[in-house]
Amino acid sequence: MSPRKKVTVLGAGMAGLAAAYELEQLGHQVEVIEASERLGGRVYTHRFGAGPDAPLVELGAMRIPANHRHTLDYIEKLGLSHKLREFKTLFSDDGAYHRTRTGFVRVREAAEVLVADYQELMGDDLKDETVLFGAWITAIGDAIAPGSFMAELRPDFAALLDAVDRIDITPFLVGEARDQIDLHAFFAAHPEVRNSGTGRINHFIGDILDETSAGLRRLEGGMDQIVTALAEQINGPIRTSHEVRGIAVHDDHVAVTVSNGQTQVLHCDQVLSTIPFSVLRRLELSGFSDDKLAVLGEVTHWPATKIGFLCRDAFWERDGINGGASYGGGHIRQTYYPAVEGDPARGAALLASYTIGADAAVLDDLPEEERHALVLDEVAGMHPELLEPGMFVEAVSLPWGKYPWSAGAGVLRWNKDEAACLEERDRAARPERGRLFFAGEPCATVTGWIDGAIESAQRAVRFIEESSR
Ligand SMILES: Cc1cc2nc3c(=O)[nH]c(=O)nc-3n(C[C@H](O)[C@H](O)[C@H](O)COP(=O)(O)OP(=O)(O)OC[C@H]3O[C@@H](n4cnc5c(N)ncnc54)[C@H](O)[C@@H]3O)c2cc1C
Known part of the structure; x- marks a missing residue:
C-alpha cells in the first residue's frame, strides 16, 4: 500500500x-x-411525487447487462442485490409495437413487413433466411441508433450479410412461425462473422447485443x-x-x-x-x-433525451403489453413501459420517448412545453388511450445535450x-x-x-x- x-x-x-x-x-x-x-x-431517477410509492422514471441509466461485473459487484457490496429485477427491453415483449413503413405493427406480426421493407432498401440477391436476418438486425439497429448513423452503416451491414449468407442460419430461427432470429445465439455460435466486417460494425453489434440481451437487470425502487x-x-x-x-x-x-x-x-x-x-x-x-x-x-459526445409521462394508469397492459418497449420512430423513437411497483392509485410512469444523437438534438432545441406536446401527440398515434380524459397527467424531460454538467449524454x-x-x-x-x-x-x-x-x-x-x- x-x-x-x-x-x-x-x-x-x-x-x-x-x-x-x-x-x-x-x-x-x-x-x-x-x-x-x-x-x-x-444516474438520475425522477419520482412523480414523494415517498417510496411514487411512480418513477429513469432519466439516465436504467439497465444493467448481466456481464457488467463492476456494476453488479458494487450492487452486491452495497447490499442492493435483493432489489435486482429483470429489465424488459426492446423486442422482449412481442405485444409491443414496431413502426414500419406501413405503420405500427406488433413485434410478433412484424417479420413479413420488415422483410418487405428491407428488400426495398437493400435488394434481394441473398438467401431468404439471410434477408430475414438482415430485416431483423436492421429493425433492431433502427430502434437503437439514430437514422443518420444507420444510413452511414449501410455498406458495413451489406458486408456483414455476405458473411451471414455463407452460413446455415436455420438453427437460429425462433418464434411460432420461425420468422424471428435469435441473434444472441447466432453471434455466440459464429463470432467470426462480427470480425468479418469493419471494426465499427463489430462494435455496434456489441451494443445491439448488450441492449437486447435477456440478462438485463434494473433496480426496483430506482437506480439512484x-x-x-x-x-x-x-x-x-x-x-x-x-x-x-x-x-x-x-x-x-x-x-x-x-x-x-x-x-x-x-x-x-x-x-x-x-x-x-x-x-x-x-x-x-x-x-x-x-x-x-x-x-x-x-x-x-452525443446528446440523448428522455421524456417521462405520469399516466393515470398502465393503459398499455389492457392493450396486451406487459413491459418491454416499442419503437415508435418519428421524434419519439423508443417508448418503454416500466413495471408499476408503487401504489397504482398514484398512477403509472411511462418512458414516453428515449432518443439519442441527431434525433435527440431535434427535441432538445424545442422549448419544454412544445417538446412535451409533440411527444404526447406522437405517442398517442401509437397509444390513442393517452388522449382519454385524465389519462395524461404530467411530463418531465431531460435533454442531456443541454444539461450543464455533462453537456452531452455519452462519449x-x-x-x-x-x-x-x-x-x-x-x-x-x-x-x-x-x-x-x-x-x-x-x-x-x-x-x-x-x-x-x-x-x-x-x-x-x-x-x-x-x-x-
Ligand atoms: C440517457 C442515458 C441513459 C443511460 N443508460 C444507461 C444504462 O441503461 N445503463 C448504464 O449502465 N449506463 C447508462 N448510461 C450511462 C451512464 O449513466 C454513464 O456512463 C455514467 O453514469 C457516467 O458516470 P461518470 O461519473 O463518468 O459521469 P457523470 O455521471 O456525468 O458524473 C460527472 C459528475 O461531475 C459533475 N460535474 C460536471 N461539471 C462539474 C464542474 N465544473 N464542477 C464540479 N462537478 C462537475 C456532474 O454534475 C456529475 O455529477 C446512460 C446515460 C444516459 C445519459
Missing part, C-alpha cells in the same frame, strides 16, 4: 463516488467537489439507490453546489478554482477529475500537456474500431505530472455504461497508488 494521501475528487457521478470509496478503502483521505445540488450525475448507498459509505466531505471553474497543474500541487457563490482556490496535493470532457474542456486549464488538451478536444465511439477506442481511452486516462488523474466515461474501456465509469475509477485509483512508488 502507498503512503496515505489526500485526494480531491472532482465530480460526484458514479466514477467520482466509486473512486472516493475505493481510495478510502485503501486508507487515503478524500474530499469530493460536485457542481450540482444532486449526486449521481447521469446505488448512488445514495455509495455516498453513505464515504467518510470524507462531499461538497455539492461547488462548481469547478479552473484547474492549474503545477509540479508541487494542483490549484482548483471552485465557486459556490464565492470563488476560492484550493491548493491540492493530488486531484482526480471525473468531470465529463465536454465540460472540462470549457474550463480555465493550465499546465496541461499538449496531448491532454488535444484529446480533451477530440472526444466526441461516442460507435464510429471507431477497437484499437482507436483503446488509444483514446489511454490518452484520456493518462495522468498529468503525477498529480492530476482522470476517470469517468472518456477513460473507460466501454463508454455509455456505469460499468465503464466504475472500471475507469478503479484504474485511476491504481495510478494514484503507483504514483508514489
Whole structure:
C-alpha cells in the first residue's frame, strides 16, 4: 500500500463516488467537489411525487447487462442485490409495437413487413433466411441508433450479410412461425462473422447485443439507490453546489478554482477529475500537456433525451403489453413501459420517448412545453388511450445535450474500431505530472455504461497508488 494521501475528487457521478470509496478503502483521505445540488450525475431517477410509492422514471441509466461485473459487484457490496429485477427491453415483449413503413405493427406480426421493407432498401440477391436476418438486425439497429448513423452503416451491414449468407442460419430461427432470429445465439455460435466486417460494425453489434440481451437487470425502487448507498459509505466531505471553474497543474500541487457563490482556490496535493470532457474542456486549464488538451478536444459526445409521462394508469397492459418497449420512430423513437411497483392509485410512469444523437438534438432545441406536446401527440398515434380524459397527467424531460454538467449524454465511439477506442481511452486516462488523474466515461474501456465509469475509477485509483512508488 502507498503512503496515505489526500485526494480531491472532482465530480460526484458514479466514477467520482466509486473512486472516493475505493481510495478510502485503501486508507487515503478524500474530499469530493460536485457542481450540482444532486449526486449521481447521469444516474438520475425522477419520482412523480414523494415517498417510496411514487411512480418513477429513469432519466439516465436504467439497465444493467448481466456481464457488467463492476456494476453488479458494487450492487452486491452495497447490499442492493435483493432489489435486482429483470429489465424488459426492446423486442422482449412481442405485444409491443414496431413502426414500419406501413405503420405500427406488433413485434410478433412484424417479420413479413420488415422483410418487405428491407428488400426495398437493400435488394434481394441473398438467401431468404439471410434477408430475414438482415430485416431483423436492421429493425433492431433502427430502434437503437439514430437514422443518420444507420444510413452511414449501410455498406458495413451489406458486408456483414455476405458473411451471414455463407452460413446455415436455420438453427437460429425462433418464434411460432420461425420468422424471428435469435441473434444472441447466432453471434455466440459464429463470432467470426462480427470480425468479418469493419471494426465499427463489430462494435455496434456489441451494443445491439448488450441492449437486447435477456440478462438485463434494473433496480426496483430506482437506480439512484446505488448512488445514495455509495455516498453513505464515504467518510470524507462531499461538497455539492461547488462548481469547478479552473484547474492549474503545477509540479508541487494542483490549484482548483471552485465557486459556490464565492470563488476560492484550493491548493491540492493530488486531484482526480471525473468531470465529463465536454465540460472540462470549457474550463480555465493550465499546465496541461499538449496531448491532454488535444484529446480533451477530440472526444466526441452525443446528446440523448428522455421524456417521462405520469399516466393515470398502465393503459398499455389492457392493450396486451406487459413491459418491454416499442419503437415508435418519428421524434419519439423508443417508448418503454416500466413495471408499476408503487401504489397504482398514484398512477403509472411511462418512458414516453428515449432518443439519442441527431434525433435527440431535434427535441432538445424545442422549448419544454412544445417538446412535451409533440411527444404526447406522437405517442398517442401509437397509444390513442393517452388522449382519454385524465389519462395524461404530467411530463418531465431531460435533454442531456443541454444539461450543464455533462453537456452531452455519452462519449461516442460507435464510429471507431477497437484499437482507436483503446488509444483514446489511454490518452484520456493518462495522468498529468503525477498529480492530476482522470476517470469517468472518456477513460473507460466501454463508454455509455456505469460499468465503464466504475472500471475507469478503479484504474485511476491504481495510478494514484503507483504514483508514489
Ligand atoms: C440517457 C442515458 C441513459 C443511460 N443508460 C444507461 C444504462 O441503461 N445503463 C448504464 O449502465 N449506463 C447508462 N448510461 C450511462 C451512464 O449513466 C454513464 O456512463 C455514467 O453514469 C457516467 O458516470 P461518470 O461519473 O463518468 O459521469 P457523470 O455521471 O456525468 O458524473 C460527472 C459528475 O461531475 C459533475 N460535474 C460536471 N461539471 C462539474 C464542474 N465544473 N464542477 C464540479 N462537478 C462537475 C456532474 O454534475 C456529475 O455529477 C446512460 C446515460 C444516459 C445519459
